[in-house]
Amino acid sequence: MIDTQVAEHLLHSADLDYSALQQSLQSMYNGSVDYADIYLQSSIHEAWVLEDSIVKSGSFNIERGLGVRAVSGEKTGFAYADSIDPPALKRAAAAARGIAEQGVERKVGVLSAVQHTPLYGVDNPLDSLAEPKKIALLQAMDKRARAADPRIKEVSVSLTGSYEHVLVAATDGTLASDVRPLVRLNCSVLAEQNGRRERGSSGGGGRVDYHYFMQPVWLDTDGKGPEKQRFESYVDEAVRQALIMLEAQPAPAGSMPVVLGSGWPGVLLHEAVGHGLEGDFNRKGASSYSGRMGEQVAAKGITIVDDGTISNRRGSLSVDDEGTPTQYNTLIEDGRLVGYMQDKLNARLMGVAPTGNGRRESYAHLPMPRMTNTYMLGGDKTPEEIIASVKRGIYAPQFSGGQVDITSGKFVFSASEAYLIEDGKITAPLKGATLIGNGPDAMSAVSMVGNDLALDTGIGVCGKDGQSVPVGVGQPTLKIDAMTVGGTE
Amino acid sequence: MATTKTSANLTAPEQLQPDLDRALQALDEALAQAKKRGASAAECALAHSRGLSVSTRLNEVETVEFNQDGSLGITVYRGQSKGSASTSDLSPEAVAIAVEKADAIARFTQADSCAGLADKELMAFGYPEPELFYAADQSPEYATEQALACEAVMLSVDDRIVNSDGAHYSSHCGFRVYGNSHGFIGHYMSSRQSLSCMPIAKEGEKMERDYAYTVARNPALLSSPEAVAREAAATTLARLGARSIPTCSAPVIFHSDLAHHLFGSFAGAISGGSLYRKSSFLLDHLGQPIFPDWLDIHEDPLIPGGLASSPFDHEGVVTQARDIVQNGVLETYLLTSYAARKLGMQTTGHAGGIHNWRVQPKASHLDADLSALCKRMGRGLLVTELMGQGVNMVTGDYSRGAAGFWVENGEIQFPVSEVTIAGNLKQMFQQMVAMADDVDPRHGVLSGSVLVENMKIAGA
Numbered sequence: 001m002i003d004t005q006v007a008e009h010l011l012h013s014a015d016l017d018y019s020a021l022q023q024s025l026q027s028m029y030n031g032s033v034d035y036a037d038i039y040l041q042s043s044i045h046e047a048w049v050l051e052d053s054i055v056k057s058g059s060f061n062i063e064r065g066l067g068v069r070a071v072s073g074e075k076t077g078f079a080y081a082d083s084i085d086p087p088a089l090k091r092a093a094a095a096a097r098g099i100a101e102q103g104v105e106r107k108v109g110v111l112s113a114v115q116h117t118p119l120y121g122v123d124n125p126l127d128s129l130a131e132p133k134k135i136a137l138l139q140a141m142d143k144r145a146r147a148a149d150p151r152i153k154e155v156s157v158s159l160t161g162s163y164e165h166v167l168v169a170a171t172d173g174t175l176a177s178d179v180r181p182l183v184r185l186n187c188s189v190l191a192e193q194n195g196r197r198e199r200g201s202s203g204g205g206g207r208v209d210y211h212y213f214m215q216p217v218w219l220d221t222d223g224k225g226p227e228k229q230r231f232e233s234y235v236d237e238a239v240r241q242a243l244i245m246l247e248a249q250p251a252p253a254g255s256m257p258v259v260l261g262s263g264w265p266g267v268l269l270h271e272a273v274g275h276g277l278e279g280d281f282n283r284k285g286a287s288s289y290s291g292r293m294g295e296q297v298a299a300k301g302i303t304i305v306d307d308g309t310i311s312n313r314r315g316s317l318s319v320d321d322e323g324t325p326t327q328y329n330t331l332i333e334d335g336r337l338v339g340y341m342q343d344k345l346n347a348r349l350m351g352v353a354p355t356g357n358g359r360r361e362s363y364a365h366l367p368m369p370r371m372t373n374t375y376m377l378g379g380d381k382t383p384e385e386i387i388a389s390v391k392r393g394i395y396a397p398q399f400s401g402g403q404v405d406i407t408s409g410k411f412v413f414s415a416s417e418a419y420l421i422e423d424g425k426i427t428a429p430l431k432g433a434t435l436i437g438n439g440p441d442a443m444s445a446v447s448m449v450g451n452d453l454a455l456d457t458g459i460g461v462c463g464k465d466g467q468s469v470p471v472g473v474g475q476p477t478l479k480i481d482a483m484t485v486g487g488t489e
Numbered sequence: 490m491a492t493t494k495t496s497a498n499l500t501a502p503e504q505l506q507p508d509l510d511r512a513l514q515a516l517d518e519a520l521a522q523a524k525k526r527g528a529s530a531a532e533c534a535l536a537h538s539r540g541l542s543v544s545t546r547l548n549e550v551e552t553v554e555f556n557q558d559g560s561l562g563i564t565v566y567r568g569q570s571k572g573s574a575s576t577s578d579l580s581p582e583a584v585a586i587a588v589e590k591a592d593a594i595a596r597f598t599q600a601d602s603c604a605g606l607a608d609k610e611l612m613a614f615g616y617p618e619p620e621l622f623y624a625a626d627q628s629p630e631y632a633t634e635q636a637l638a639c640e641a642v643m644l645s646v647d648d649r650i651v652n653s654d655g656a657h658y659s660s661h662c663g664f665r666v667y668g669n670s671h672g673f674i675g676h677y678m679s680s681r682q683s684l685s686c687m688p689i690a691k692e693g694e695k696m697e698r699d700y701a702y703t704v705a706r707n708p709a710l711l712s713s714p715e716a717v718a719r720e721a722a723a724t725t726l727a728r729l730g731a732r733s734i735p736t737c738s739a740p741v742i743f744h745s746d747l748a749h750h751l752f753g754s755f756a757g758a759i760s761g762g763s764l765y766r767k768s769s770f771l772l773d774h775l776g777q778p779i780f781p782d783w784l785d786i787h788e789d790p791l792i793p794g795g796l797a798s799s800p801f802d803h804e805g806v807v808t809q810a811r812d813i814v815q816n817g818v819l820e821t822y823l824l825t826s827y828a829a830r831k832l833g834m835q836t837t838g839h840a841g842g843i844h845n846w847r848v849q850p851k852a853s854h855l856d857a858d859l860s861a862l863c864k865r866m867g868r869g870l871l872v873t874e875l876m877g878q879g880v881n882m883v884t885g886d887y888s889r890g891a892a893g894f895w896v897e898n899g900e901i902q903f904p905v906s907e908v909t910i911a912g913n914l915k916q917m918f919q920q921m922v923a924m925a926d927d928v929d930p931r932h933g934v935l936s937g938s939v940l941v942e943n944m945k946i947a948g949a
Contacts, residue, residue: 286689432886
């Protein structure tokens with residue numbers, strides 16, 4: 001369906017209508033052009049930052065523009081404009097069309113609205129809280145952090161919200177729109193003890209409004225424990241991490257068993273598996289997973305999915321940036337490679353269907369196959385029995401981020417909170433360390449899968465070819481029999 | 490401004506002039522609106538870039554992108570409170586909305602005694618025009634020709650290069666404009682082009698990829714497509730057969746292509762923002778030895794064609810040549826006016842970052858080239874790739890994924906991958922042993938390869 005709000009916002013206010021889009025597409029669709037699309041986008045973004053116990057800065061950004069793409073075989077022509085109006089559309093279309101030979105005109109499909117289920121609200125999240133209340137929220141967090149422990153010396157809190165309208169029209173008749181809210185709240189603290197300083201940070205968000213941060217949550221995963229508001233849980237978590245790090249000892253170096261916590265450590269899957277299963281790399285034969293469809297690429301019992309359809313999640317989209325509704329895509333099933341993530345271009349060239357993974361950072365960037373929410377399904381082990389099975393290794397419940405070389409399959413991710421496991425028990429906290437491995441090897445070395453699947457709190461940003469998009473990750477507690485841990489001892 | 494033969498295809502400053510005029514008008518408009526609204530001070534910045542990027546893959550054009558980017562940012566002060574806004578649309582209506590938004594935010598943010606513009610007497614009034622704009626051919630035909638030429642050579646070098654992740658040529662030019670309510674308005678034009686390629690090599694079942702690139706403001710200073718192709722092919726082929734090594738402690742050489750990461754972390758640690766937040770491993774180190782006494786770091790913001798050249802910083806403060814490190818001793822922090830006030834010091838003109846650093850070892854610790862540095866090391870790891878973030882700026886703890894070559898008796902033995910290198914930056918800086926005279930010109934920090942005495946290498 002096409003939201004009338006989007007049409008009003010992106011088309012009518014700019015002297016454009018559907019027939020103008022149709023005409024513009026038709027002007028490109030001839031000769032060797034196989035496909036063309038027009039992407040209209042407007043976004044507003046705000047940020048409020050607290051430091052030194054005062055909300056000292058705030059910013060507001062407005063972006064509005066259009067991108068036009070023409071595809072001929074494997075060739076793509078692309079141009080964009082930072083305004084939405086008929087002349088800008090015409091110029092961009094002519095420039096994008098330039099890559100292909102002119103020739104016989106082809107008929108653009110009648111633009112018809114793509115049916116999809118909205119996964120999030122259409123209201124502007126920036127308006128969900130009055131400015132004085134945004135300030136009060138940040139101050140409450142500062143106060144809570146400083147009151148938690150005298151060793152907390154610095155607190156910074158940031159609140160951001162964005163609100164986007166997008167509209168896509170394509171020569172295949174696609175006409176789709178989406179209204180996308182996204183909010184994020186983050187708390188970072190610095191603890192100091194005997195001259196030693198350490199940082200802790202925590203946060204979250206999603207395609208919701210600011211009231212999300214005031215909802216009640218529970219301390220314990222079993223739903224018991226004291227009730228608190230979500231923003232309070234972020235503060236407590238940041239403080240907890242910083243105080244633990246004050247006691248951290250140097251991490252060990254070398255190959256050893258590694259137990260990864262549930263939730264955000266799923267960044268492992270994002271790096272070790274996810275990128276390698278993006279359609280572009282596989283069409284080009286550039287991934288260590290290329291040509292391995294149907295093969296066993298992970299231990300039995302491992303199922304990994306990319307799921308863009310979870311309501312209100314940071315990585316979710318009702319439709320992707322090419323107007324394809326997002327899906328629940330199984331990538332690895334019981335250890336066997338069963339699916340890649342596709343945008344339209346790579347799907348067409350590989351002779352498969354798009355999977356709703358065509359994403360772009362903005363109108364000024366080309367779409368590519370990208371992840372949404374990538375996670376591993378739960379197994380049957382309790383986290384306790386997984387820890388108990390390790391004689392000597394590390395347990396890592398928090399990570400800062402990672403990177404992968406999809407061709408060799410080598411990936412890294414950096415633990416920001418880790419502990420030594422000795423004789424099946426968690427003992428000393430460890431300083432941060434980078435873990436390195438090879439995707440297929442690491443996935444084959446997974447020997448235990450927990451029953452505690454959790455998704456991250458809504459903090460992920462994925463970068464590829466210079467484009468950033470919000471994503472989600474998740475996993476249950478996992479044991480990898482051997483990984484290289486980059487400590488100093 | 491460099492003069493070159495005129496050609497229909499070559500960019501010229503005059504082509505940017507209409508956009509620059511529009512930008513200056515928008516900036517005037519924004520500052521006037523802020524004043525009209527009763528702002529006590531305001532500043533406005535605008536960047537504009539246009540050009541194109543062409544990529545080829547397996548000798549065919551893959552994408553042709555026409556780029557045109559720009560946005561205006563305005564900061565409005567109401568006493569000691571401030572608000573900021575930006576807009577990609579420079580129409581008077583959009584600029585008015587941005588100023589209104591910034592002003593509205595300034596009514597809610599809290600007074601900060603350190604907030605404000607940099608002092609008027611520090612403004613770069615009468616700044617020298619930097620030489621950063623060079624005419625370039627920005628036609629899709631020329632860009633395509635460069636990328637195709639590069640990729641064709643890359644694919645023909647060796648049978649083990651079985652695939653390609655493409656070649657890429659881009660050329661952009663544009664300008665920066667900054668103005669504030671002190672009456673300072675500055676602007677300069679610049680250009681930048683780059684060519685890169687990424688081969689994929691295969692031996693047995695194992696694939697490796699690497700890349701090479703050239704980047705310069707002046708197109709005449711780019712390496713040839715053939716040179717880029719041969720370098721990419723050589724580095725990629727050299728990785729074939731890479732293996733992990735047993736966990737050990739050993740000396741490490743950071744290849745000149747990576748050395749800027751080390752000095753970049755140093756720059757981050759002596760930056761005002763990290764210091765006033767007490768989030769640096771180099772707190773209170775002004776005047777202290779950070780590096781061995783044979784190492785100097787000099788900053789020159791006005792190198793013609795310099796990738797990090799700038800006559801004024803992001804607050805309009807005049808930039809100047811400085812010694813950052815002399816005989817290993819930290820001579821200055823890198824401050825913005827805000828950080829300077831927080832620390833009770835004076836801004837150093839570093840809003841927006843550093844301006845062309847040259848890392849200069851004394852002759853006694855400078856080897857002629859990388860192979861001489863390997864000989865000096867004897868046995869250890871030559872690192873040519875780093876992966877992941879792994880740097881804790883609060884503690885200096887360092888742990889990153891690495892790939893490179895194992896060196897014995899000063900000679901490369903075999904390629905290494907899937908290892909980590911770990912240590913602490915403070916110690917790594919002090920344990921620098923020597924450098925090679927193989928300065929990489931492609932970064933804002935100009936440095937040769939660096940030998941560090943000892944790090945922990947984790948492997949198989």
